[in-house]
Amino acid sequence: MRLFSSEGDTVELPPGHRFPMAKYARVRDELRREHPALVHEASRASWEDLSLAHDAGYLAAVRDGTLAAAEVRRLGLPWSDALVARSRRSTGGTLAALGWAMEHGAAGHLAGGTHHAFRDRGEGFCVFNDLAAAALVARRDHGVRRLAVVDLDVHQGNGTAALLRGDPGVFTLSLHGAKNYPFQKEVSSLDVELPDGCEDAEYLRALDAALEVVAAHRPELVLYQAGVDALAGDRLGRLALTHEGLSRRDARVFELTARLHVPLVVTLGGGYGRDIESTIAAHASVYRGLVERLR
Ligand SMILES: [Zn+2]
Structure with a gap:
């Protein structure tokens, strides 16, 4: 078991920005305190690896800082060299976790899950x-032929669904809030929409x-987006899990x-609690559970 961190590149957001960037270091610190030997720093993804998922023109615009103003607005994060480095490292962390999981069975990335x-x-x-x-x-x-993306972030994995659609070897599951962002949803292999205020019992049912449908696909690898924004009290969540x-x-x-x-790869995903401590505890708990079960 290994947990990869992407904190080798960090981004300073303007004061008051609604994205809780500080949570990543806090989650890394907690896991490193409890399991110092398990936490390793990931390197940046190569542009070549990124080009498997992204158009050359988009990659060039990100790298060179020539995204249009509307594109930057849609992203919700101001462009900077640091953002480019961080975004590469954040994909690198998931790729490092993939490499470890393929050899040893399971790994986590203490960031990533960037499914939009x-x-x-x-x-x-x-x-x-x-x-x-x-x-x-x-x-x-x-050599993986069949795999599944299990996306349990409260927001639909719209980018992942669109990127991997048409690949019969890939099963994308997204369990998300029906009334939540993104308001124009994409089509995953299986989309499960949950009502506002959904609690544990209904969610777990x-x-x-949904997981039985994933099992029927017979994946040889599972990529798990373990966002915790379905938690009650999340600013962007609308569900009510404990x-x-x-x-x-x-x-x-x-x-x-x-x-x-x-093999299983766990990524961090969303979490925007009104009380950020609750979100950090929830993220850390995902990886604690992984370490306990699959060490
Ligand atoms: Zn989310």
Whole structure:
């Protein structure tokens, strides 16, 4: 088991910016304190690996800082050299976790899960789509023919769905809030829409049914987007899961990969709690659960 961090590149956002950038270092610090030998620093993804998931023109515009103002607005993060470096490293962390998981069974990335990035554009705080890049690297470098993306962030994995659609070997599951961003949804292999205020029992019932469909696809690898923004009290969430509900959710995914005997890569995803401490605790708990179950 290894946990990869992307904190080798960080971004300073303007004061009052609504994206909680500080959470990544806090989650890394917690896990490193508890499991110092497990946490490793990832390197930046190469432009070549990124080009598996993204158009050359988009990559050049990100690299050179020539995105149009409207594109930067849609992204929700101001462009900077640091953002480019961080975004490359954030995909690199998921690719490092993939490499480790393919050899040893499971790994986590303490960032990533940037599922709103499309082939030719970023949006919703996501510059590059690490999940799509990992799926395509798994195919190119590891001979993986069939894989599943299990996206349990409260927002639909629209970029991942669009990027990987049409690839019959890839199953994309997105369990998300029906009334939440993105308001124009893409089509995943399976989309499960949940009502505002959805609580643990209803959520876990829907998840159990969805994971059986994932199992029927017979994936050889699972990429898990473990966003915690379905938690009650999330500013951008609208659902009402408890911390215990989230842990039971994660356990379902861990059990699935154990049952199928396939590698698992865990990425961090969204979390925007009114109380950021609650969000950080929830993110850390995902990886604690992974370490406990699959060490
Ligand atoms: Zn989200």
